[in-house]
Amino acid sequence: MKKNTFYLLLTLFFLLLLVDTSAQTDFLHHRRYAKALFEQGKYAESLAYMKTKMQNQSENKEVLFLTGECLHAQKKYEQAISFFARAGKQKHKQANLMLARCYACMGRVQPAVEHLKLYLKNKDKLLRSELLLNPDFKNIEKDKKWTNLWKSKFYTSYEKKIQEAKHAIDLRKYAMAYALLDELLLKNANRHKALAMRAYLAEQTGDYKLAVRDFRQAASVRKKSFVYQWGLARNLARIKKYTKSLKVYESAVFRKTDEVAFMKDKAQTEFKAGKAERSEATVRDYLRYYPDDASGHHLLGKILANRGENMEALEQFGKALSEDSSVAYYFADRAEVYGNIEMYKNAVDDYSMALDLQPNKGEFYYKRGVIHLHIDKERACTDFKRAKSLAWHTADDFIVKYCQ
Numbered sequence: 009m010k011k012n013t014f015y016l017l018l019t020l021f022f023l024l025l026l027v028d029t030s031a032q033t034d035f036l037h038h039r040r041y042a043k044a045l046f047e048q049g050k051y052a053e054s055l056a057y058m059k060t061k062m063q064n065q066s067e068n069k070e071v072l073f074l075t076g077e078c079l080h081a082q083k084k085y086e087q088a089i090s091f092f093a094r095a096g097k098q099k100h101k102q103a104n105l106m107l108a109r110c111y112a113c114m115g116r117v118q119p120a121v122e123h124l125k126l127y128l129k130n131k132d133k134l135l136r137s138e139l140l141l142n143p144d145f146k147n148i149e150k151d152k153k154w155t156n157l158w159k160s161k162f163y164t165s166y167e168k169k170i171q172e173a174k175h176a177i178d179l180r181k182y183a184m185a186y187a188l189l190d191e192l193l194l195k196n197a198n199r200h201k202a203l204a205m206r207a208y209l210a211e212q213t214g215d216y217k218l219a220v221r222d223f224r225q226a227a228s229v230r231k232k233s234f235v236y237q238w239g240l241a242r243n244l245a246r247i248k249k250y251t252k253s254l255k256v257y258e259s260a261v262f263r264k265t266d267e268v269a270f271m272k273d274k275a276q277t278e279f280k281a282g283k284a285e286r287s288e289a290t291v292r293d294y295l296r297y298y299p300d301d302a303s304g305h306h307l308l309g310k311i312l313a314n315r316g317e318n319m320e321a322l323e324q325f326g327k328a329l330s331e332d333s334s335v336a337y338y339f340a341d342r343a344e345v346y347g348n349i350e351m352y353k354n355a356v357d358d359y360s361m362a363l364d365l366q367p368n369k370g371e372f373y374y375k376r377g378v379i380h381l382h383i384d385k386e387r388a389c390t391d392f393k394r395a396k397s398l399a400w401h402t403a404d405d406f407i408v409k410y411c412q
Contacts, residue, residue, distance in 0.1 A: 038062050039266040042074055044297035051078040069098035070266065076106060085110040101130055109144040117151045128162040135171045136163060166192065170201055177209055185209055200229040200236070207239055211246075219243040234265045242273055250281035268297045272304055279311055287311055302332035306341065313345050321345050336365040340372055347379050355379045370400025377406065385410060 038061045045054035055078045058071060065071050076091035089110050096103030104127035111120035127133060136158075139145070148154050163171070169192055176185035189206040192199055207222035223240040230236055237256055244253035256262075257274045271294035278287035288311045295304045309324030325342035332338070343358035359376035363369065377391030389411035395403035 035065055040268050040297055043266050044268055046078055051081045054078050069095045069100045073100050080110055085114050112145050112148045115147055117148045117153045121153050121157050135174055173205055182213055198229050200226040211243055216243045216246040234261050237261050238270050245277040250277055253277050284311055300331055302328045306338050318345050318349050336362040352379050352382045368398055370395040370398030374400050374403045
């Protein structure tokens, strides 16, 4: 009897655990979806979605904060203040900043200053320049209370150096930025903000190995930082360490975040690592949240084309181009599929569109030449010779074979 009771309790425990895990998964999906709507400027839809799907979590601090953000974006400042205040009571780190912004938009200087003072006590606050340039504060920037606020010392000498480095990066004075950040890290190699800023600078200037090293170190200091882990995964992929990159993407911080943008990078890495099925699942998941994202549809098109599903690939490339027709490779990749199914005129048209966007791309001339061989040998030779003049030497053998 005791044995049966034990097994019954154990079964009940696991059932409750499964229900709880399922509820958490649903909540994360709903948060991601509502946030994606917000980021696409669909504020009313995001609010309606949260009201419908997240009633049981309406007092969750992240739900309160996102609701406030939607209302702030709609310029409904009084309503937004109510939600940010409730999020603030639950210690949301950004609540005081958003309260300050709302009050500033309403011209209420005193509460704006008071809430910004509270925000400036945070260690992870924005740089002074980022706050001063925020358009919400333009309404009060000439008020004496506002100018007096900045007479107080809210930033350490370290944070001021970070500000100098950021300013140098903005001006593209990269050598100066490196020098400032190197100096800070010589004093303390575990300063995560300096590490992260140097990592971003390294990524921007093409030094991906340094970016990996610095993001890894920053992530070891701040183990729960999604931003640092994403930077590490992204740059590991850039140096073709796909397995290591995917291992980072599988860590807990990515499973718990309400951010979605990383999914596209993860899908790209999976595709390059030869994991096409996983890549397709990831990018389709991403497109659930961002159905109008051109690069997401383009990536899905490449995955499908690689598997020989040409008509489905054409559909995805078409969606990508309907959202953004300014990217040459969207046309070129669709042209390649048209060539595979012997729709040569369509292929030529798409390569021509790609060349309108990138007229000095030897690769596109060469590939259009290969298509032209099926319909116009003279034009094929013109394309091959143009490709050769642009140092695309794959065309050399074709010139010898077809154009002598």
